[in-house]
Amino acid sequence: MYGQPSLRQRHGGFQRADKDTMSNHNAASLSISLEPDSGVPAHRQIHEQIRLLIESRRLPIGARLSSSRRLAAELGVSRMTTQTALDSLLAEGYLVSAPRRGLFVAEHLPLSAAPDAASLPTHISARDSGRDIIRFESGAAVADFPNQAWRRCLRQSWLSPSLELMEGTLPGGYPPLRSAVADMLYSLRGLRCxxxxxxxTAGNRDALTLVLNTLRRLHPERSSVWLETPCYPPVLNGLRGLGLTPKPLNVDSEGAQIPNAPEDPSQSTASLAALVTPARQYPLGHMMSARRRQQWLDHLAARSRNGDSLWLIEDDYDSEFIYEGRPQAPLSAADETGHSILLGSFSKSLFRSLRLGYIVAPPALIEPLRATQKTLGQAAALPLQPALHHFIDSGEFASHLRRMRRLYLDRRDQSLEMLHRAGLPLTPWPCRSGMHLIAELDHDCPLDDVQWAQRAETYHLQLDTLARHYWAEGQARHRGFLLGFSARDIDYQQRAMELLQQSLNAQARNPA
Ligand SMILES: Cc1ncc(COP(=O)(O)O)c(C=O)c1O
Known part of the structure; x- marks a missing residue:
């Protein structure tokens, strides 16, 4: 659709382009559409849409843009408006100017832009351009956090801090907190440890780093890990950051499927571990079925009998929030091979910036994990651990969870109701737990999820697409959005829903 990049910035200068291959990109070929009702200034809308076209490489390196005068005439705005948009793209490094010849897409995009099309995130980060970005947020409702009780716990924890606490000589963390977590896991999940x-740990990422480094030391010949697709993107990035190769585990309505390919344990392609989210598959939300749980347990047992151990890493990130039915015990509670590792986090149950989580390790891994923690250094800050211990021990944590469960259930129901009233081509999946729901695109939806998310950017609505969570090539995918409902009040949620509706209506009026 767009001409080949005929003009390149090379050796610090421009080479003359072949006249025939160089075409101007005018408003029509850029499919810029302006939304007068969005409340976003026209120059900002033009700027954002061209930026997205450049970042997605739909406007390739070296492509020439029409002049500000011509764009203004085509879009029916003043020249000052288009000039302002082009000037800011120039200043940010998306465009370069060649004297007397015009504006061209720069070869080297700003660092914040996607480096290449293959690694382009399909979830586009909206930028703050003077107005707040609205999101369907799935974090903890921090405005409803019991600050008074937490303050009491902080105070009490620092009345006479032990020297060990300040010197950091508590391997594995603050012992009373570890006991409180063990009790909590028994009462919430039926896990005895x-x-x-x-x-x-300092949250899930730290836990994963510790576990994978440890397993790598124990099995230096192995370099891959089974990982669900779709998955939580930071986990995929974390694996790759450690030099491990992810192998795709497909997910169906029963949860993560068992690895289908046989593996030769003597080969470096044999996997170190499988990383799964049985309590609530992230992002699709399915609780692993009893049948699939048994298949996983059988698989672990069979591999252990063959002397070809596979470690199972269970990421239990928000199982505290179940609205229908009872929580399941973690797989590690039923695994008799001693190869299951449970990772938990307080990011969802308390608040994300706390950066505290935990690992429940089988006996054979405790010493190796401690050794890794010693080598890498302890990442979890100790001073907050006694406060968290008081918070759990005094019963505040349990009552906070009860209140949040009621609040999130109410927000879930209201969000479903709003979605229903909005009449959008989106079908919500049953959502029995967690902090976001999946809204799948209907077949007759005129846009795919990525296109809709791009449209929504103009309205300062940041949508989290399902597309962003799939990572395996050629895989069948659901199309839709993760609509978080837990973090914000109903007025905010209503605003997000209106913007979702407006961005689709804009498409209907102005198809790309
Ligand atoms: C799948 C999944 N795992 C883990 C976490 C928690 O990560 P952390 O403890 O690093 O905040 C989250 C939080 O959103 C998550 O969605």
Whole structure:
């Protein structure tokens, strides 16, 4: 659709383009559409749409843009408006100017832009351009956090801090907190474990780094890990950051499927571990079925009998929030091979910036994990651990969870109701737990999820697409959005829903 990049910035200068291959990109070929009702200034809308076209490489390196005068005439705005948009793209480094010849897409995009099409995130980050970005947020409702109780716990925890706490000589974390986590896991999930089996971490990412580094040391010949697709993108990035190769585990309505390919344990392609989210598949939300749980347990047992151990890493990130039915025990509670590792986090149950989580390790891994923690250094800050211990021990944590469960259930129901009233071509999936729902695109939806998210940017609505969570080539995918409902009040949610509706209506009036 767009001409080949005929003009390149090379050796610090421009080469003359072949006249025939160089075409101007005018408003029609850029499919810029302006929304007068969006409340976003026209120059900002033009700027954002051209930026997205450049970042997605739909406007390739070296492409020439029409002049500000011509764009203004085509879009029916003043020249000052188009000039302002083009000037800011120039200043940000998306465009370069060649004297007397015009504006061209720069060869080297700003660092914040996607480096190449293959790694382009399909979830586009909206930028703050003077107005707040609205999102369907799935985090903890921090405005409803019991600050008074937390303040009491902070105070109490620092009345006479122990020297060990300040010197950081508590491997595995603050012992009373480890005991409190063990009790909590028994009462919430029916998992029996001793405090010695628990290591306090700086959240899920730290836990994963510790576990994978440890497993890597134990099995240096192995370099791949089975990972669900779709999955939580930071986990995929974390694996790759450690030099591990992800192997795709497909997900169906029963949860993660069992690895289908046989593996030769003597080969470096044999996997170190499988990383799964049985309590609530992230992002699709399915609880693993009893049948699939048994298949996983059988698989672990068979591999263990063959002497070809596969470690199972279970990411349990928000199982505290179940609205229908009872929580399941983690797989590690039923695994008799001693190869299951449970990762938990307080990011969802308390708040994200706390950066505290835990690992429940099988006996054979405790010492190796501690050794890794010693080598890498302890990432979890100790001073907050006694406060968290008081918070759990005093019963505040349990009552906070009860209140949040009621609040999130109410927000879930209201969000479903709003979605229903909005009459959009989106079908919500049943949502029995967690903090977001999946809204799948209907077949007659005129846009795919990525296109809709791009449209929504103009309205300062940032949508989280399902597309962003799939990572395996050629895989059948659901199309839709993750609509978080937990973090914000109903007025905010209503605003997000209106913007969702407006961005689709804009498409109907102005198809790309
Ligand atoms: C799948 C999944 N795992 C883990 C986490 C928690 O990560 P962290 O403890 O690093 O905040 C989240 C939080 O959103 C998540 O969605």
């Amino acid at each position: 001793a405090p010695e089996h628990i290591l306090i």
